[in-house]
Amino acid sequence: MVAIKTIGEVLKDKRTELGLGLSEAEKLTNIPKLYIIALETGDYKALPGDFYIKAYLKQYAEKLELDADQIMLAYEKDGSMSVEEHEDIQETYRFVKPSERVEEEEEESNKPAWRYYLPIILLSTVALAIVGSVTAVVLLNRPQNSNLNDVSYTYQTSETAKTTEDEKTAESTEKADETKSEPENQLAVTGSGTQLNVNLTNASLPSQIVFTTAAGTVTTISLTNADWATARTLSDAENTATAIIGTGLTESTIRLSNTQGLTMTINGNNVDLSNLRQGVPVNIQLTITYASTTATPAE
Template identity: 25%
Template sequence: MEIGKRLQEERLNQGISLEEVKSETKIQTRYLTAIEENDWSKMPGNFYVRAFIREYAEVLGIDSTSLLEEHKNELPQTDDVSYEYVSTPSRKDSRSGNNAFFSFLPKLLVFVLVIGIIFGIWYSYVNYIHPALTKDEDSTGSEEGSEIIAPDTEEEKSTDESADKDTTDGDESSDQSGDGNEEQPEKTEQPSLSVEEVDEDAATPLTTVRLTEAENLELEFEIDGETYLWVHGLEDGQVVEKYGDERVYTSDDSPLTIDASGSNLVELNIGKASVVNLSINGVEFDYPIDANEEVHQKIHILWEPSAS
Protein backbone atom coordinates (compact mmCIF):
# COMPACT_ATOMS: atom_id res chain seq x y z
CA MET A 1 0.00 0.00 0.00
CA GLU A 2 1.33 3.44 -0.93
CA ILE A 3 2.33 5.77 1.86
CA GLY A 4 -0.43 8.27 1.05
CA LYS A 5 -3.19 5.62 1.10
CA ARG A 6 -1.79 4.22 4.31
CA LEU A 7 -2.00 7.63 6.02
CA GLN A 8 -5.50 8.23 4.62
CA GLU A 9 -6.72 4.83 5.83
CA GLU A 10 -5.29 5.37 9.31
CA ARG A 11 -6.86 8.85 9.48
CA LEU A 12 -10.28 7.51 8.52
CA ASN A 13 -9.96 4.64 11.02
CA GLN A 14 -9.32 7.17 13.76
CA GLY A 15 -12.19 9.37 12.59
CA ILE A 16 -9.96 12.41 12.05
CA SER A 17 -10.79 14.94 9.31
CA LEU A 18 -8.32 16.72 7.08
CA GLU A 19 -9.28 19.98 8.76
CA GLU A 20 -8.21 18.55 12.11
CA VAL A 21 -4.87 17.44 10.63
CA LYS A 22 -4.45 20.91 9.13
CA SER A 23 -5.18 22.52 12.50
CA GLU A 24 -2.55 20.36 14.22
CA THR A 25 0.21 20.61 11.60
CA LYS A 26 -0.49 24.05 10.05
CA ILE A 27 -0.16 22.36 6.63
CA GLN A 28 -2.63 23.52 3.98
CA THR A 29 -5.40 21.08 2.98
CA ARG A 30 -4.27 20.90 -0.66
CA TYR A 31 -0.87 19.59 0.41
CA LEU A 32 -2.46 17.00 2.76
CA THR A 33 -4.68 15.82 -0.12
CA ALA A 34 -1.65 15.61 -2.42
CA ILE A 35 0.12 13.41 0.16
CA GLU A 36 -2.84 11.01 0.35
CA GLU A 37 -2.89 10.83 -3.46
CA ASN A 38 0.94 10.36 -3.69
CA ASP A 39 0.93 13.35 -6.05
CA TRP A 40 4.26 15.07 -5.31
CA SER A 41 3.90 17.50 -8.24
CA LYS A 42 1.50 19.61 -6.15
CA MET A 43 4.02 20.06 -3.31
CA PRO A 44 5.97 23.35 -3.05
CA GLY A 45 9.24 21.41 -3.36
CA ASN A 46 10.81 17.97 -2.89
CA PHE A 47 12.14 18.99 0.50
CA TYR A 48 8.61 19.56 1.83
CA VAL A 49 7.43 16.02 1.01
CA ARG A 50 9.29 14.32 3.85
CA ALA A 51 8.73 17.21 6.25
CA PHE A 52 4.95 17.26 5.69
CA ILE A 53 4.65 13.44 5.86
CA ARG A 54 6.53 13.49 9.17
CA GLU A 55 4.10 16.07 10.60
CA TYR A 56 1.07 14.16 9.25
CA ALA A 57 2.28 10.83 10.70
CA GLU A 58 2.94 12.29 14.15
CA VAL A 59 -0.65 13.58 14.36
CA LEU A 60 -1.86 10.00 13.73
CA GLY A 61 0.59 8.55 16.25
CA ILE A 62 2.65 6.73 13.60
CA ASP A 63 6.45 6.44 13.88
CA SER A 64 7.44 8.84 11.10
CA THR A 65 11.06 7.62 10.87
CA SER A 66 10.07 4.00 10.24
CA LEU A 67 7.31 5.06 7.86
CA LEU A 68 9.64 7.19 5.72
CA GLU A 69 12.28 4.45 5.66
CA GLU A 70 9.73 1.82 4.60
CA HIS A 71 8.39 3.96 1.72
CA LYS A 72 11.60 5.79 0.78
CA ASN A 73 11.46 4.47 -2.79
CA GLU A 74 8.12 6.22 -3.34
CA LEU A 75 9.39 9.63 -2.30
CA PRO A 76 11.24 12.14 -4.50
CA GLN A 77 14.95 12.38 -3.80
CA THR A 78 16.71 15.52 -2.62
CA ASP A 79 20.35 16.15 -3.44
CA ASP A 80 22.86 16.46 -0.62
CA VAL A 81 25.38 19.13 -1.41
CA SER A 82 28.62 19.67 0.50
CA TYR A 83 30.25 23.08 0.63
CA GLU A 84 33.78 24.29 1.10
CA TYR A 85 34.13 27.36 3.24
CA VAL A 86 36.66 29.93 2.10
CA SER A 87 38.05 31.98 4.93
CA THR A 88 38.79 35.62 4.23
CA PRO A 89 41.24 37.88 6.01
CA SER A 90 39.72 39.41 9.12
CA ARG A 91 39.16 43.11 9.36
CA LYS A 92 41.84 43.27 12.02
CA ASP A 93 44.44 41.94 9.51
CA SER A 94 43.30 44.34 6.78
CA ARG A 95 43.87 47.26 9.10
CA SER A 96 47.43 46.22 10.05
CA GLY A 97 48.92 48.15 7.10
CA ASN A 98 47.12 51.33 8.10
CA ASN A 99 48.20 50.94 11.75
CA ALA A 100 51.87 50.60 10.67
CA PHE A 101 51.62 53.84 8.68
CA PHE A 102 49.99 55.77 11.52
CA SER A 103 52.54 54.47 14.04
CA PHE A 104 55.33 55.75 11.77
CA LEU A 105 53.70 59.18 11.31
CA PRO A 106 54.62 60.59 14.81
CA LYS A 107 58.28 59.73 14.19
CA LEU A 108 58.20 61.56 10.87
CA LEU A 109 56.70 64.65 12.54
CA VAL A 110 59.38 64.55 15.26
CA PHE A 111 62.11 64.33 12.62
CA VAL A 112 60.72 67.36 10.77
CA LEU A 113 60.49 69.26 14.07
CA VAL A 114 64.14 68.51 14.95
CA ILE A 115 65.28 69.69 11.52
CA GLY A 116 63.28 72.89 12.04
CA ILE A 117 64.92 73.51 15.44
CA ILE A 118 68.39 72.98 14.03
CA PHE A 119 67.68 75.34 11.14
CA GLY A 120 66.30 77.96 13.54
CA ILE A 121 69.44 77.83 15.72
CA TRP A 122 71.69 78.08 12.69
CA TYR A 123 69.71 80.96 11.21
CA SER A 124 69.74 82.87 14.52
CA TYR A 125 73.45 82.39 14.92
CA VAL A 126 74.33 83.51 11.39
CA ASN A 127 72.01 86.50 11.27
CA TYR A 128 71.93 87.77 14.87
CA ILE A 129 74.53 86.33 17.23
CA HIS A 130 77.56 86.29 14.91
CA PRO A 131 76.95 89.79 13.42
CA ALA A 132 76.55 91.22 16.95
CA LEU A 133 79.86 89.73 18.04
CA THR A 134 81.59 91.11 14.94
CA LYS A 135 80.12 94.56 15.53
CA ASP A 136 81.35 94.61 19.15
CA GLU A 137 84.79 93.63 18.03
CA ASP A 138 84.83 96.38 15.39
CA SER A 139 83.78 98.99 17.98
CA THR A 140 86.49 97.93 20.39
CA GLY A 141 89.08 98.14 17.65
CA SER A 142 88.04 101.69 16.80
CA GLU A 143 88.29 102.89 20.40
CA GLU A 144 91.80 101.50 20.85
CA GLY A 145 93.08 102.99 17.65
CA SER A 146 95.00 100.77 15.34
CA GLU A 147 95.12 97.85 17.77
CA ILE A 148 93.60 94.78 16.23
CA ILE A 149 92.01 92.25 18.58
CA ALA A 150 91.78 88.71 17.27
CA PRO A 151 88.39 87.05 17.61
CA ASP A 152 88.00 84.80 20.66
CA THR A 153 87.97 81.39 19.02
CA GLU A 154 87.45 79.70 22.36
CA GLU A 155 84.24 81.69 22.90
CA GLU A 156 82.94 80.75 19.41
CA LYS A 157 83.81 77.11 20.05
CA SER A 158 81.99 77.25 23.37
CA THR A 159 78.96 78.82 21.64
CA ASP A 160 78.98 76.09 18.96
CA GLU A 161 79.25 73.37 21.59
CA SER A 162 76.39 74.95 23.54
CA ALA A 163 74.25 75.07 20.39
CA ASP A 164 75.07 71.43 19.58
CA LYS A 165 74.21 70.42 23.14
CA ASP A 166 70.89 72.25 22.94
CA THR A 167 70.18 70.53 19.65
CA THR A 168 71.04 67.12 21.12
CA ASP A 169 68.84 67.76 24.14
CA GLY A 170 66.06 68.81 21.79
CA ASP A 171 66.49 65.57 19.83
CA GLU A 172 66.29 63.44 22.98
CA SER A 173 63.26 65.35 24.27
CA SER A 174 61.52 65.09 20.91
CA ASP A 175 62.31 61.36 20.65
CA GLN A 176 60.88 60.77 24.11
CA SER A 177 57.76 62.71 23.12
CA GLY A 178 57.51 60.69 19.93
CA ASP A 179 57.83 57.39 21.82
CA GLY A 180 55.01 58.48 24.08
CA ASN A 181 52.76 59.12 21.10
CA GLU A 182 53.33 55.58 19.84
CA GLU A 183 51.53 54.03 22.81
CA GLN A 184 47.97 53.58 21.62
CA PRO A 185 45.16 52.36 23.91
CA GLU A 186 43.97 48.88 23.07
CA LYS A 187 40.72 48.99 21.12
CA THR A 188 37.81 46.74 21.98
CA GLU A 189 36.66 44.72 18.97
CA GLN A 190 32.99 45.15 18.08
CA PRO A 191 30.75 42.31 16.80
CA SER A 192 31.01 41.99 13.02
CA LEU A 193 28.69 40.22 10.52
CA SER A 194 29.95 39.64 6.98
CA VAL A 195 28.93 37.52 3.97
CA GLU A 196 31.56 34.84 3.22
CA GLU A 197 30.08 32.98 0.22
CA VAL A 198 26.93 32.91 -1.92
CA ASP A 199 26.12 29.73 -3.89
CA GLU A 200 23.11 30.20 -6.16
CA ASP A 201 23.83 27.04 -8.17
CA ALA A 202 23.30 24.61 -5.27
CA ALA A 203 20.15 22.47 -5.15
CA THR A 204 19.02 24.81 -2.38
CA PRO A 205 20.64 28.28 -2.68
CA LEU A 206 23.12 28.74 0.18
CA THR A 207 24.55 31.87 1.82
CA THR A 208 27.45 31.58 4.28
CA VAL A 209 28.05 34.43 6.74
CA ARG A 210 30.62 34.94 9.50
CA LEU A 211 29.85 36.45 12.94
CA THR A 212 32.92 37.53 14.93
CA GLU A 213 33.62 39.14 18.31
CA ALA A 214 30.10 38.31 19.58
CA GLU A 215 29.41 36.90 23.05
CA ASN A 216 26.36 34.91 21.89
CA LEU A 217 24.41 33.89 18.78
CA GLU A 218 20.77 35.01 18.89
CA LEU A 219 18.38 34.69 15.95
CA GLU A 220 15.07 36.52 15.56
CA PHE A 221 12.51 35.67 12.88
CA GLU A 222 9.63 37.96 11.94
CA ILE A 223 7.19 35.85 9.92
CA ASP A 224 4.52 37.39 7.71
CA GLY A 225 2.81 34.37 6.22
CA GLU A 226 3.56 30.65 6.34
CA THR A 227 6.94 28.90 6.06
CA TYR A 228 8.68 25.71 7.07
CA LEU A 229 11.73 26.37 9.27
CA TRP A 230 14.50 24.60 11.15
CA VAL A 231 17.67 25.68 12.97
CA HIS A 232 20.41 23.04 13.38
CA GLY A 233 23.87 23.06 14.95
CA LEU A 234 26.39 21.24 12.71
CA GLU A 235 29.75 19.62 13.34
CA ASP A 236 31.72 17.79 10.63
CA GLY A 237 28.65 17.90 8.40
CA GLN A 238 26.44 16.16 10.99
CA VAL A 239 23.54 17.59 13.01
CA VAL A 240 24.61 17.74 16.67
CA GLU A 241 21.99 20.16 18.04
CA LYS A 242 18.43 21.14 17.13
CA TYR A 243 17.14 24.55 18.16
CA GLY A 244 13.36 24.99 18.21
CA ASP A 245 10.85 22.79 16.39
CA GLU A 246 11.10 21.56 12.80
CA ARG A 247 7.71 22.55 11.49
CA VAL A 248 5.61 25.05 9.57
CA TYR A 249 5.52 28.46 11.25
CA THR A 250 2.98 31.22 10.63
CA SER A 251 2.59 34.87 11.53
CA ASP A 252 0.98 33.72 14.78
CA ASP A 253 4.43 32.49 15.89
CA SER A 254 6.09 35.85 15.12
CA PRO A 255 8.39 37.14 16.43
CA LEU A 256 10.33 33.91 17.00
CA THR A 257 13.59 34.16 18.99
CA ILE A 258 16.13 31.30 19.10
CA ASP A 259 19.40 31.25 21.07
CA ALA A 260 21.86 29.08 19.10
CA SER A 261 24.95 29.88 21.18
CA GLY A 262 25.65 26.17 21.67
CA SER A 263 27.15 25.74 18.18
CA ASN A 264 29.86 27.46 16.14
CA LEU A 265 28.27 26.39 12.83
CA VAL A 266 24.51 26.87 12.57
CA GLU A 267 22.34 25.96 9.57
CA LEU A 268 19.04 27.77 8.89
CA ASN A 269 16.63 26.09 6.49
CA ILE A 270 13.92 28.57 5.45
CA GLY A 271 11.15 27.19 3.27
CA LYS A 272 9.78 30.55 2.15
CA ALA A 273 12.34 33.29 2.67
CA SER A 274 10.12 35.98 1.15
CA VAL A 275 7.90 36.00 4.26
CA VAL A 276 10.74 35.81 6.82
CA ASN A 277 12.75 38.80 8.09
CA LEU A 278 15.88 37.54 9.85
CA SER A 279 17.97 39.41 12.44
CA ILE A 280 21.30 38.08 13.76
CA ASN A 281 22.29 39.52 17.15
CA GLY A 282 19.93 42.45 16.53
CA VAL A 283 21.32 43.20 13.04
CA GLU A 284 18.81 42.78 10.20
CA PHE A 285 20.10 40.33 7.58
CA ASP A 286 19.66 41.24 3.90
CA TYR A 287 19.37 38.15 1.71
CA PRO A 288 22.12 38.32 -0.97
CA ILE A 289 19.91 35.99 -3.06
CA ASP A 290 16.53 37.51 -4.01
CA ALA A 291 14.01 35.86 -1.70
CA ASN A 292 11.18 36.46 -4.19
CA GLU A 293 13.00 34.53 -6.93
CA GLU A 294 14.60 31.84 -4.74
CA VAL A 295 11.96 31.10 -2.10
CA HIS A 296 13.65 28.13 -0.46
CA GLN A 297 17.05 29.13 0.97
CA LYS A 298 19.65 27.89 3.42
CA ILE A 299 21.94 30.07 5.54
CA HIS A 300 25.12 28.90 7.30
CA ILE A 301 26.38 31.06 10.18
CA LEU A 302 30.05 30.66 11.22
CA TRP A 303 30.21 32.05 14.76
CA GLU A 304 33.56 33.06 16.26
CA PRO A 305 32.90 34.01 19.92
CA SER A 306 34.75 36.99 21.40
CA ALA A 307 37.89 36.23 23.39
CA SER A 308 36.32 37.82 26.51
Protein backbone atom coordinates (compact mmCIF):
# COMPACT_ATOMS: atom_id res chain seq x y z
CA MET A 1 0.00 0.00 0.00
CA VAL A 2 1.37 3.42 -0.98
CA ALA A 3 0.97 6.40 1.37
CA ILE A 4 1.87 10.06 1.01
CA LYS A 5 4.06 11.33 3.86
CA THR A 6 6.14 14.39 4.56
CA ILE A 7 9.92 14.18 4.65
CA GLY A 8 9.86 14.65 8.43
CA GLU A 9 7.41 11.77 8.88
CA VAL A 10 9.61 9.48 6.77
CA LEU A 11 12.71 10.40 8.76
CA LYS A 12 10.98 9.97 12.10
CA ASP A 13 9.39 6.64 11.12
CA LYS A 14 12.77 5.28 10.01
CA ARG A 15 14.46 6.46 13.20
CA THR A 16 11.75 4.83 15.30
CA GLU A 17 12.00 1.65 13.25
CA LEU A 18 15.74 1.51 14.02
CA GLY A 19 15.00 1.96 17.71
CA LEU A 20 16.95 5.22 18.02
CA GLY A 21 16.14 7.95 20.49
CA LEU A 22 16.90 11.60 19.71
CA SER A 23 20.15 11.49 21.71
CA GLU A 24 21.24 8.30 19.94
CA ALA A 25 20.39 9.81 16.57
CA GLU A 26 22.43 12.87 17.48
CA LYS A 27 25.48 10.67 18.20
CA LEU A 28 24.95 8.63 15.02
CA THR A 29 24.53 11.57 12.64
CA ASN A 30 26.58 14.29 14.38
CA ILE A 31 23.58 16.58 13.86
CA PRO A 32 22.43 18.61 16.89
CA LYS A 33 19.27 17.26 18.50
CA LEU A 34 17.51 20.60 17.99
CA TYR A 35 18.05 20.38 14.22
CA ILE A 36 16.92 16.72 14.14
CA ILE A 37 13.61 17.75 15.72
CA ALA A 38 13.29 20.59 13.20
CA LEU A 39 13.88 18.18 10.26
CA GLU A 40 11.34 15.67 11.58
CA THR A 41 8.68 18.32 12.21
CA GLY A 42 9.35 20.26 8.99
CA ASP A 43 10.30 23.39 10.94
CA TYR A 44 13.04 24.44 8.51
CA LYS A 45 13.06 27.99 9.88
CA ALA A 46 14.87 26.68 12.94
CA LEU A 47 17.90 25.85 10.75
CA PRO A 48 20.51 28.49 9.75
CA GLY A 49 19.69 28.47 6.04
CA ASP A 50 18.87 26.50 2.91
CA PHE A 51 22.43 25.22 2.54
CA TYR A 52 22.34 23.68 6.03
CA ILE A 53 18.82 22.29 5.47
CA LYS A 54 19.94 20.35 2.39
CA ALA A 55 23.19 19.24 4.01
CA TYR A 56 21.49 17.98 7.16
CA LEU A 57 18.66 16.29 5.20
CA LYS A 58 21.16 14.37 3.08
CA GLN A 59 23.37 13.48 6.02
CA TYR A 60 20.40 12.36 8.13
CA ALA A 61 18.91 10.25 5.32
CA GLU A 62 22.21 8.52 4.61
CA LYS A 63 22.79 7.67 8.28
CA LEU A 64 19.26 6.21 8.48
CA GLU A 65 19.96 4.22 5.30
CA LEU A 66 17.24 5.99 3.31
CA ASP A 67 17.42 7.07 -0.33
CA ALA A 68 19.04 10.50 0.07
CA ASP A 69 18.42 11.45 -3.56
CA GLN A 70 14.69 10.77 -3.20
CA ILE A 71 14.61 12.83 0.01
CA MET A 72 16.36 15.77 -1.69
CA LEU A 73 14.02 15.53 -4.71
CA ALA A 74 11.00 15.67 -2.43
CA TYR A 75 12.44 18.71 -0.64
CA GLU A 76 12.93 20.54 -3.96
CA LYS A 77 9.28 19.86 -4.90
CA ASP A 78 6.65 20.16 -2.19
CA GLY A 79 8.23 18.33 0.78
CA SER A 80 6.09 15.20 0.45
CA MET A 81 6.87 11.78 -0.99
CA SER A 82 5.22 8.44 -1.73
CA VAL A 83 6.08 5.64 0.68
CA GLU A 84 5.15 1.99 0.40
CA GLU A 85 3.74 0.65 3.65
CA HIS A 86 3.41 -3.00 4.53
CA GLU A 87 0.21 -4.24 6.08
CA ASP A 88 0.48 -5.76 9.50
CA ILE A 89 -0.09 -9.48 9.64
CA GLN A 90 -3.32 -10.08 11.52
CA GLU A 91 -3.40 -12.78 14.16
CA THR A 92 -6.05 -15.48 13.82
CA TYR A 93 -8.18 -16.19 16.83
CA ARG A 94 -10.34 -19.22 17.47
CA PHE A 95 -13.71 -18.69 19.09
CA VAL A 96 -14.17 -20.80 22.17
CA LYS A 97 -17.66 -21.86 23.00
CA PRO A 98 -18.95 -21.03 26.48
CA SER A 99 -19.32 -24.73 27.14
CA GLU A 100 -15.59 -25.25 26.51
CA ARG A 101 -14.48 -22.51 28.88
CA VAL A 102 -13.20 -23.46 32.29
CA GLU A 103 -13.35 -20.70 34.81
CA GLU A 104 -10.48 -20.35 37.28
CA GLU A 105 -12.92 -20.10 40.16
CA GLU A 106 -14.39 -23.47 39.25
CA GLU A 107 -10.92 -25.06 39.08
CA GLU A 108 -9.98 -23.56 42.44
CA SER A 109 -13.24 -24.73 44.01
CA ASN A 110 -12.53 -28.28 42.89
CA LYS A 111 -9.33 -28.44 44.94
CA PRO A 112 -9.68 -29.91 48.48
CA ALA A 113 -9.86 -27.21 51.16
CA TRP A 114 -7.47 -29.03 53.51
CA ARG A 115 -4.60 -28.49 51.06
CA TYR A 116 -4.55 -24.78 51.92
CA TYR A 117 -4.14 -25.45 55.64
CA LEU A 118 -1.61 -28.29 55.39
CA PRO A 119 1.55 -26.05 55.67
CA ILE A 120 0.10 -24.22 58.69
CA ILE A 121 -0.76 -27.50 60.40
CA LEU A 122 2.75 -28.88 59.81
CA LEU A 123 4.47 -25.72 61.15
CA SER A 124 2.24 -25.67 64.23
CA THR A 125 3.02 -29.32 64.95
CA VAL A 126 6.78 -28.72 64.73
CA ALA A 127 6.56 -25.65 67.00
CA LEU A 128 4.57 -27.58 69.65
CA ALA A 129 7.11 -30.41 69.54
CA ILE A 130 10.01 -27.99 70.12
CA VAL A 131 8.25 -26.31 73.05
CA GLY A 132 7.46 -29.68 74.61
CA SER A 133 11.06 -30.87 74.28
CA VAL A 134 12.47 -27.72 75.92
CA THR A 135 9.97 -27.95 78.78
CA ALA A 136 10.86 -31.60 79.42
CA VAL A 137 14.62 -30.85 79.49
CA VAL A 138 14.10 -27.99 81.99
CA LEU A 139 11.97 -30.12 84.30
CA LEU A 140 14.34 -33.11 84.24
CA ASN A 141 17.39 -30.95 85.05
CA ARG A 142 15.72 -28.97 87.81
CA PRO A 143 17.76 -29.19 91.09
CA GLN A 144 16.05 -30.95 94.00
CA ASN A 145 17.55 -28.85 96.85
CA SER A 146 17.47 -25.20 95.80
CA ASN A 147 18.79 -23.86 99.13
CA LEU A 148 22.02 -25.87 98.94
CA ASN A 149 22.66 -24.68 95.38
CA ASP A 150 22.10 -21.06 96.36
CA VAL A 151 24.65 -21.27 99.19
CA SER A 152 27.25 -22.95 96.96
CA TYR A 153 26.77 -20.40 94.24
CA THR A 154 27.15 -17.52 96.67
CA TYR A 155 30.36 -19.02 98.07
CA GLN A 156 31.84 -19.59 94.64
CA THR A 157 30.92 -16.08 93.58
CA SER A 158 32.65 -14.62 96.64
CA GLU A 159 35.79 -16.66 95.98
CA THR A 160 35.79 -15.57 92.34
CA ALA A 161 35.36 -11.92 93.31
CA LYS A 162 38.22 -12.20 95.82
CA THR A 163 40.50 -13.80 93.21
CA THR A 164 39.64 -11.11 90.68
CA GLU A 165 40.31 -8.38 93.25
CA ASP A 166 43.72 -9.90 94.10
CA GLU A 167 44.62 -10.06 90.43
CA LYS A 168 43.64 -6.42 89.97
CA THR A 169 45.73 -5.40 93.01
CA ALA A 170 48.78 -7.28 91.74
CA GLU A 171 48.32 -5.78 88.29
CA SER A 172 48.06 -2.27 89.74
CA THR A 173 51.22 -2.84 91.77
CA GLU A 174 53.10 -3.98 88.67
CA LYS A 175 51.91 -0.95 86.74
CA ALA A 176 52.95 1.35 89.61
CA ASP A 177 56.41 -0.21 89.65
CA GLU A 178 56.68 0.27 85.90
CA THR A 179 55.59 3.89 86.24
CA LYS A 180 58.22 4.58 88.87
CA SER A 181 61.05 3.49 86.59
CA GLU A 182 62.45 6.52 84.81
CA PRO A 183 63.46 6.39 81.14
CA GLU A 184 67.18 6.29 80.42
CA ASN A 185 69.38 9.15 79.18
CA GLN A 186 67.18 12.12 80.05
CA LEU A 187 68.64 15.53 79.09
CA ALA A 188 68.03 18.88 80.77
CA VAL A 189 69.61 21.92 79.10
CA THR A 190 69.89 25.38 80.70
CA GLY A 191 71.90 28.51 80.02
CA SER A 192 72.52 30.79 77.04
CA GLY A 193 75.07 33.09 75.47
CA THR A 194 78.53 31.51 75.92
CA GLN A 195 77.69 29.08 78.77
CA LEU A 196 75.42 26.03 78.66
CA ASN A 197 74.71 23.47 81.39
CA VAL A 198 73.66 19.95 80.35
CA ASN A 199 72.45 17.39 82.92
CA LEU A 200 72.25 13.76 81.75
CA THR A 201 70.30 11.60 84.22
CA ASN A 202 69.75 7.84 84.39
CA ALA A 203 72.58 7.51 81.89
CA SER A 204 73.72 4.23 80.38
CA LEU A 205 77.32 3.21 79.84
CA PRO A 206 79.29 4.29 77.99
CA SER A 207 78.29 7.97 77.65
CA GLN A 208 78.91 8.81 74.01
CA ILE A 209 78.98 12.32 72.49
CA VAL A 210 78.74 12.81 68.71
CA PHE A 211 79.59 16.16 67.03
CA THR A 212 78.64 16.90 63.40
CA THR A 213 79.23 20.08 61.39
CA ALA A 214 77.33 21.30 58.35
CA ALA A 215 79.00 21.81 55.00
CA GLY A 216 81.17 24.92 54.79
CA THR A 217 81.60 25.37 58.58
CA VAL A 218 84.66 24.81 60.78
CA THR A 219 84.59 24.07 64.51
CA THR A 220 87.36 23.17 66.98
CA ILE A 221 86.30 20.94 69.89
CA SER A 222 88.04 20.00 73.13
CA LEU A 223 86.65 18.26 76.23
CA THR A 224 87.81 16.82 79.55
CA ASN A 225 87.44 13.30 80.93
CA ALA A 226 87.04 11.85 77.42
CA ASP A 227 89.04 9.50 75.24
CA TRP A 228 90.45 12.44 73.25
CA ALA A 229 94.00 13.42 74.08
CA THR A 230 93.92 16.62 72.03
CA ALA A 231 91.38 18.98 70.48
CA ARG A 232 89.81 18.15 67.11
CA THR A 233 88.82 20.40 64.24
CA LEU A 234 85.76 19.49 62.17
CA SER A 235 85.39 20.75 58.59
CA ASP A 236 84.31 19.49 55.18
CA ALA A 237 87.30 17.10 55.22
CA GLU A 238 86.13 15.53 58.50
CA ASN A 239 82.69 16.65 59.55
CA THR A 240 81.92 14.25 62.42
CA ALA A 241 83.67 13.03 65.58
CA THR A 242 82.69 10.79 68.52
CA ALA A 243 83.95 11.17 72.09
CA ILE A 244 83.37 8.69 74.95
CA ILE A 245 83.35 9.87 78.58
CA GLY A 246 85.55 7.77 80.85
CA THR A 247 83.84 4.95 82.74
CA GLY A 248 82.33 6.20 86.00
CA LEU A 249 83.27 9.86 85.37
CA THR A 250 80.40 12.24 86.06
CA GLU A 251 81.59 15.58 84.65
CA SER A 252 83.09 16.96 81.47
CA THR A 253 83.80 20.47 80.27
CA ILE A 254 83.32 20.92 76.52
CA ARG A 255 84.78 23.91 74.64
CA LEU A 256 83.58 24.86 71.15
CA SER A 257 85.20 27.50 68.96
CA ASN A 258 81.97 27.97 66.94
CA THR A 259 78.45 26.55 67.15
CA GLN A 260 77.27 27.65 63.72
CA GLY A 261 76.13 24.59 61.73
CA LEU A 262 77.05 22.26 64.65
CA THR A 263 74.85 19.48 66.01
CA MET A 264 75.60 17.55 69.22
CA THR A 265 74.03 14.38 70.61
CA ILE A 266 74.63 12.52 73.90
CA ASN A 267 73.67 8.84 73.95
CA GLY A 268 71.41 9.49 70.96
CA ASN A 269 69.67 12.55 72.48
CA ASN A 270 70.00 15.88 70.66
CA VAL A 271 71.43 18.80 72.67
CA ASP A 272 69.73 22.12 71.85
CA LEU A 273 72.49 24.63 71.03
CA SER A 274 70.20 27.35 69.72
CA ASN A 275 70.60 29.54 72.85
CA LEU A 276 74.38 29.79 72.39
CA ARG A 277 75.99 32.65 70.49
CA GLN A 278 77.34 31.70 67.09
CA GLY A 279 80.78 32.62 65.80
CA VAL A 280 82.38 32.91 69.29
CA PRO A 281 83.93 30.31 71.67
CA VAL A 282 81.47 28.78 74.17
CA ASN A 283 81.61 26.35 77.11
CA ILE A 284 79.27 23.45 77.87
CA GLN A 285 79.34 21.93 81.36
CA LEU A 286 78.15 18.30 81.23
CA THR A 287 77.00 16.54 84.44
CA ILE A 288 76.18 12.81 84.33
CA THR A 289 74.10 10.72 86.74
CA TYR A 290 74.22 7.03 85.88
CA ALA A 291 71.38 4.54 86.07
CA SER A 292 71.48 2.35 89.20
CA THR A 293 71.89 -0.81 87.07
CA THR A 294 74.86 0.51 85.10
CA ALA A 295 76.63 3.02 87.36
CA THR A 296 80.24 2.28 88.31
CA PRO A 297 81.33 5.41 90.20
CA ALA A 298 84.99 6.30 90.30
CA GLU A 299 86.90 5.66 93.54
